[in-house]
Amino acid sequence: MKYKLLLENFRKNVQLNEDEETLFESLVEERKVRRKHILLQEGQHNHHLYFVISGCLRAYSIDKNGFHHILQFAPADWWITDMYSYVTGEPSSLNIDALEETTFLSITKENQELAYREIPKLERHFRILMEKNLVTNRKRIIDRLSLTAMERFKTFCHTYPDLINKIPQKQVASYIGITPEFLSKVRSEYLKSL
Amino acid sequence: MKYKLLLENFRKNVQLNEDEETLFESLVEERKVRRKHILLQEGQHNHHLYFVISGCLRAYSIDKNGFHHILQFAPADWWITDMYSYVTGEPSSLNIDALEETTFLSITKENQELAYREIPKLERHFRILMEKNLVTNRKRIIDRLSLTAMERFKTFCHTYPDLINKIPQKQVASYIGITPEFLSKVRSEYLKSL
DNA sequence: CGAAAATTTGACATGACTCAACTGGAGTGG
DNA sequence: CCACTCCAGTTGAGTCATGTCAAATTTTCG
Numbered sequence: 001m002k003y004k005l006l007l008e009n010f011r012k013n014v015q016l017n018e019d020e021e022t023l024f025e026s027l028v029e030e031r032k033v034r035r036k037h038i039l040l041q042e043g044q045h046n047h048h049l050y051f052v053i054s055g056c057l058r059a060y061s062i063d064k065n066g067f068h069h070i071l072q073f074a075p076a077d078w079w080i081t082d083m084y085s086y087v088t089g090e091p092s093s094l095n096i097d098a099l100e101e102t103t104f105l106s107i108t109k110e111n112q113e114l115a116y117r118e119i120p121k122l123e124r125h126f127r128i129l130m131e132k133n134l135v136t137n138r139k140r141i142i143d144r145l146s147l148t149a150m151e152r153f154k155t156f157c158h159t160y161p162d163l164i165n166k167i168p169q170k171q172v173a174s175y176i177g178i179t180p181e182f183l184s185k186v187r188s189e190y191l192k193s194l
Numbered sequence: 195m196k197y198k199l200l201l202e203n204f205r206k207n208v209q210l211n212e213d214e215e216t217l218f219e220s221l222v223e224e225r226k227v228r229r230k231h232i233l234l235q236e237g238q239h240n241h242h243l244y245f246v247i248s249g250c251l252r253a254y255s256i257d258k259n260g261f262h263h264i265l266q267f268a269p270a271d272w273w274i275t276d277m278y279s280y281v282t283g284e285p286s287s288l289n290i291d292a293l294e295e296t297t298f299l300s301i302t303k304e305n306q307e308l309a310y311r312e313i314p315k316l317e318r319h320f321r322i323l324m325e326k327n328l329v330t331n332r333k334r335i336i337d338r339l340s341l342t343a344m345e346r347f348k349t350f351c352h353t354y355p356d357l358i359n360k361i362p363q364k365q366v367a368s369y370i371g372i373t374p375e376f377l378s379k380v381r382s383e384y385l386k387s388l
Numbered sequence: 389c390g391a392a393a394a395t396t397t398g399a400c401a402t403g404a405c406t407c408a409a410c411t412g413g414a415g416t417g418g
Numbered sequence: 419c420c421a422c423t424c425c426a427g428t429t430g431a432g433t434c435a436t437g438t439c440a441a442a443t444t445t446t447c448g
Contacts, residue, residue, distance in 0.1 A: 067340065071335060130328055133324075134328050139278070141338070142263060149435080177339045182436055183395095185396085343403075363426075375406080
């Protein structure tokens, strides 16, 4: 299996033997996208799970006023998809695109189901991934309910120190749920206070 | 197995045979709590997963100003826990209590792990549960980012029609992330507009 | 290098919060 | 079964956090 990062990802929760690794490798497709290239567009059907090898993907929705709201960043070693569309088969309400040139693995739902049948312990791996993902999302809901914009900004800096220097402020604003203008003000207040 | 509702819950995703049902039954404990009784308190360690048979539980956090923020309601047929504490073993940051007299099943993490070992297909069931839970939480994040208070209130009424007539308005406010006073105003606007 | 995008800044607008007063219904004890 | 208390809910006045819009400036990258 040539995808070391994917193996490491699996190894956090389960041990695969060589045949199983080879099987899984045969089920994924390696792809590459350029910066700003859209991988999944709102309204399309989504049958894929993506695993980032290098670069960074992001999932966002666009509201009725045209504002973007970022739901997730996926740097290397992260899984990403529109889970709603993936689970239900309904058209996607999210967009997924690349913040920079990104290499990733793509696996269809059919192949993923096949993998579950052939390698049942994968269920365990993905169950645990989903649990952790759930924890992250719940934390984010609580933060939005109980923290001010500046506190959320500080939390973001603390939680994603790598992203801060990599992505435009505008995207951070969209993630923590404020306007870019207001983030600019909040940030300058914050810098003054240091 | 005497817990029909639990069986139905499993059957949505997997088929257990009679031995497996009996095994699982032996791992859970049936409990009952009164209205307002606290099941899990912030700061305690949480090693349990709960499944509601009748009544309604709720999970909430309390912020530094003493305000409550409701993360989840769990009516009959729902699973609930502080997933963060459950997964990491850290003390809980959430409280779980009963909105009304509630009967539920409680299973320890040790027993749940044992169940996964003895009945591997349960991994599948809980993977799927977690995926759906994730979808719900993501939807809630998006709603909070893109909708006004009134829109969120309407969404709540639409999503949880049963709860609306069962729980005090104050709790709805805490769930959608506004003050009870403001919900009162929003609600009267909404009723006028019908 | 030049165009396009991101960021900053300021004046002004507004959605949501705070606080306080009032009302009404639910639970409790005598 | 009444009186009492205690929350939940309502309403209004004033305030605050954040949004809107527009203009100027800086950065990015094609």
